[in-house]
Amino acid sequence: MKIVAVLALDEMVGFELTIPGQVFGAANLIAATPEYDVRIVAPGRRARTDSLFGAVELRTDWDLAALTDAHTIVVPGRAPTHPDPPRIVLDALRAAHARGARIASVCTGAFILAAAGLLDGRRAATHWEHAEMLAQRYPAIDVDPTVLYIEDGTVCTSAGVAAGLDLCLQLVRNDLGATVAADTARHTVMPPQRQGGQAQFISHPAPAGTDILLGDTMQWMNANLHRPLTLADIADHAALSVRSLNRHFRSQFGTTPLQWLLAARVRYARELLETTDSAVETVARHAGFANAAAMRPHFVRQAGVSPVSYRANFRAAHPSVPTPAEAGSWR
Known part of the structure; x- marks a missing residue:
């Protein structure tokens, strides 16, 4: 069974935290046998969501040590104006990447991957409103503000919020095939592959x-x-x-x-x-x-x-x- 670790940090966006569980959990219902073990991972096993979207205190069974065994790590977004995560978090992401784990970000989670140096020399996506900031802060990244998600080897990034659904569904497609992904999308009441990119939403x-x-x-x-x-x-x-x-x-x-x-x-x-x-x-x-x-x-x-x-x-x-x-x- 593939472990999917969702990294919960203080001031994260609560909805983005739940996206991976919704998609990978739905895939478990569709597949012949459950394929994913979804774990919420937080430093000290506690985190608090951003109050702008509704503050919630979260307690979980998994701390950063759980990243060691993860097949996939998903990093939800926080406001890009927040300070970088503690070094222990960035080191854990670097170690996971070095051993070959698949690492994905939702929306402004790209800023966390960038702080860990995982996006240097890669194409990356984030919410179009924050793409210019990401490019200016991390000039070694080729930021594309027009796409819904990007897969660059084992590092994946997605655009704003709902694009996290698109990316997680694509990861299911890569793991389990188009049929399971299409049925997962149907269960989640979303298109198997959304047409177009962020350009249609840019103001x-x-x-x-x-x-x-x-x-x-x-x-x-x-x-x-x-x-x-x-x-x-x-x-x-x-x-x-x-x-x-x-x-x-x-x-x-x-x-x-x-x-x-x-x-x-x-x-x-x-x-x-x-x-x-x-x-x-x-x-x-x-x-x-x-x-x-x-x-x-x-x-x-x-x-x-x-x-x-x-x-x-x-x-x-x-x-x-x-x-x-x-x-x-x-x-």
């Missing part, structure tokens, strides 16, 4: 004096991924010039229409690879690429592996996802 103030909204156009793009859409096609649907479309799209969503379209096509290709038996060439065409060769570099850039490797890792048991043409307005 981009609308230009003064504009009331142009592009939600309908984004839905239309999503429903027509299989078509060879051009920037002019998208601009025509939005009833804007190409120049105005690019300006409004970037101001509202933090990216360009074609960049968003490319990311959406790769996301949809991932869905099809997970949930259908279609050949990779067919998947590429349904997702709007000319062929599999054209899709491959974009897929590798976003997913980190080739389409064939991705399917081998994440193929689900029950095909269910329609093509955009079949789905119509559903997408």
Whole structure:
């Protein structure tokens, strides 16, 4: 059985403390036999949650010594303005990493991993509101404020709060496969793989004096991924010039229409690879690429592996996802 140690420190966010237990505990209910032993670990076996979100005194059966046997350690967030944890905590995280334990952070828990030096030279995620602070405080880290989570070897980081659910579900997927992960997500009432990254949540103030909204156009793009859409096609649907479309799209969503379209096509290709038996060439065409060769570099850039490797890792048991043409307005 894999020990999952959730590190409880004073001033942590209470909700983030419970995320790993919810996901890994649900996976225990789904799997043929329980796979995880979830332990709340605290220095001195006591911790207190941040009063801003509701102060709770916590007592647990496990102190820092429990990190020695942990397969996975999850570090919930605290306000990044809090002092670094005591040296004994940072040393325990370093020792766990050195022996090969998988270490993950939720939201601003990335600041704790950074203080331990575990993120130096790595890509890392945290809540978009605190990404700039993390990058400034720890310049050796490649901070990406746009993604929901990042897996960099045995060190994983996630964005704000709910992205901790996404990351924990991904860890279950890595351990137990796509089918158990999908059933765990269903039990937890969340999507097996949430579309998009943090960019959709980052605040981009609308230009003064504009009331142009592009939600309908984004839905239309999503429903027509299989078509060879051009920037002019998208601009025509939005009833804007190409120049105005690019300006409004970037101001509202933090990216360009074609960049968003490319990311959406790769996301949809991932869905099809997970949930259908279609050949990779067919998947590429349904997702709007000319062929599999054209899709491959974009897929590798976003997913980190080739389409064939991705399917081998994440193929689900029950095909269910329609093509955009079949789905119509559903997408």
